[in-house]
Amino acid sequence: MQIGLTEQQAQQRLAQQGENRLAAAKRKRPLSIFLGQFRDVMVLILLAATVISALLGEITDAVTIILIVLLNAVLGFVQEYRTERTLEALSAMTAPTARVFRDGTLTARPAAELVNGDVIRVEAGDRVPADCRILRCRGLFAEESVLTGESVPVGKHPGAPEDTDNAPGKDTLLYTGTGITQGAGEAVVIATGTATQVGQISSMLSQIEAGRTPLQERLGELGKTVAIICLAVCLIVFGAGVLRGEPVFDMLLTGITIAIAAIPEGLPATVTIALALAVNRMLRANALVNRLHAVETLGCTSVICSDKTGTITENRMTVTRLFAGGELYEVRGSGYRITGEIRLGKEICNPAAKPDLTALLRCGVLCSNAA
Numbered sequence: 001m002q003i004g005l006t007e008q009q010a011q012q013r014l015a016q017q018g019e020n021r022l023a024a025a026k027r028k029r030p031l032s033i034f035l036g037q038f039r040d041v042m043v044l045i046l047l048a049a050t051v052i053s054a055l056l057g058e059i060t061d062a063v064t065i066i067l068i069v070l071l072n073a074v075l076g077f078v079q080e081y082r083t084e085r086t087l088e089a090l091s092a093m094t095a096p097t098a099r100v101f102r103d104g105t106l107t108a109r110p111a112a113e114l115v116n117g118d119v120i121r122v123e124a125g126d127r128v129p130a131d132c133r134i135l136r137c138r139g140l141f142a143e144e145s146v147l148t149g150e151s152v153p154v155g156k157h158p159g160a161p162e163d164t165d166n167a168p169g170k171d172t173l174l175y176t177g178t179g180i181t182q183g184a185g186e187a188v189v190i191a192t193g194t195a196t197q198v199g200q201i202s203s204m205l206s207q208i209e210a211g212r213t214p215l216q217e218r219l220g221e222l223g224k225t226v227a228i229i230c231l232a233v234c235l236i237v238f239g240a241g242v243l244r245g246e247p248v249f250d251m252l253l254t255g256i257t258i259a260i261a262a263i264p265e266g267l268p269a270t271v272t273i274a275l276a277l278a279v280n281r282m283l284r285a286n287a288l289v290n291r292l293h294a295v296e297t298l299g300c301t302s303v304i305c306s307d308k309t310g311t312i313t314e315n316r317m318t319v320t321r322l323f324a325g326g327e328l329y330e331v332r333g334s335g336y337r338i339t340g341e342i343r344l345g346k347e348i349c350n351p352a353a354k355p356d357l358t359a360l361l362r363c364g365v366l367c368s369n370a371a
Helices: 007-017 030-038 041-055 059-093 197-206 214-243 248-261 267-284 294-299 308-312 355-366
Strands: 097-102 105-110 119-123 131-143 179-191 321-324 327-333 340-344
Touching (some): 030 041, 059 267, 267 294, 327 355
Antiparallel strands (some): 097 119, 119 179, 131 179
């Protein structure tokens, strides 16, 4: 009896269902990111002031204002473009592979090629590539904190053949993005891509429209206030001059010139530079900020509610102490990296010189299927 699909069946279903990928936010083009820097009210006012200054023959003022606007736009563009590329690189690094039966043979394939009906094999340490119903398993446990926030692994067992509903919370299913912590088994794919539980979440997230930050709201209000004041000053100066019998055209130019002089040209650039400095400080602490104005919003935050497991922490257990032969050893190193050392007190210890420690490490190796 053949296990899984044939290569031809898999290719036909892949053409019908599409690749096993989550919904991604629309990729921003560099030109779109750059033009997006000119949407603030203050920037639009400065652009208008540039045009009016040029028309009035004030070329020096026009050049000064446009340089300030361009500096502001370039700083914002560089930050958003750099973060956009970094997030894309991180996303590419998380693309999983899967061991799937094709033509009865177990092969490693990109998870994007999985389709409904594929039979995959999973074991401890694997990341589940699609929503699957368990066919056979031995002591299988899955960590589902990515969906439930609960770090305690969930025991799994085979499900009924007619069960094709990938509703959350079933102990007969494996869900995309969850991790196998113990045991091994085989499962048939019942949902891929945006049809998975994680895929439905990603679809909702991709539809969220980015709102304006409190700082942008306040700068927008300031821009409107400045525009009203400038217009009022222009009208008052123009009206007063005309009432005194001054030439109408001269008073119009005078009113416009005074109004332009009242515009704080350096404000947008000053705000952008201050935010860029804050972003660079956060970057040195390995924190990515997608939008400059989000820094100010984070600074105003007084309470942060966060799920700990898998977000603030990695949900990975590593050994830091060993007790063997009546002696306590310290294991140094970072995470799953193979660099590190074992110390007994302040001295670096060679495990081969400690029979009890060697026996303990051998037991650990024999109880693990890690490679």
